[in-house]
Amino acid sequence: MCTYLKNMEGYKLNDLKLKDFDYIQEMFDRAFKRQKVEDDKETAEIKKLMEIIPDEEEVTIDAIPLVVKSLSIVDWKIHKEGRKSYYQIIRADGKSQMYMIFSHMLKSFDREDLETLYKLVKAKYKSTKPVEDLDLVLWNDLKTMFEPHEKDVVWRNQKDYKVLS
Known part of the structure; x- marks a missing residue:
């Protein structure tokens, strides 16, 4: 809920004291929808970048070690x-x-x-x-x-x- 309050067009708690509940609820819903749309876009982008590989296939990963130990x-x-x-x-x-x-x-x-x-x-x-x-x-x-x-x-x-x- 805190995230959505931050997105409510920069209003502070004192600004909302004088507003009635229905008006605040409407502002909250708009901020919530905007956040949901942004989350959905981000999720879609992540899904595009990810490729699911079935368990049956062999997977080879080329890893570059961060620290290379000298040989024995x-x-x-x-x-x-x-x-x-x-x-x-x-x-x-x-x-x-x-x-x-x-x-x-x-x-x-x-x-x-x-x-x-x-x-x-x-x-x-x-x-x-x-x-x-x-x-x-x-x-x-x-x-x-x-x-x-x-x-x-x-x-x-x-x-x-x-x-x-």
């Missing part, structure tokens, strides 16, 4: 350039990204990426131990994250810290 990690290597060493992370599409520091890798990875990398590193060093320094660092960092143990230095040091706030 499939491999990793230690890449060396002179004295510098980098973690080279290779994704399923063949693209790779290089990181010098593990913490930089953490900033651009989500949990799924870290779990995948951990599984790959764990599979590689299942029966052997890492020999290269960067391999050892990566293995230890991931192991500490996914297999916390009381005797690990990181967790042992946590007991010595006091939380201030």
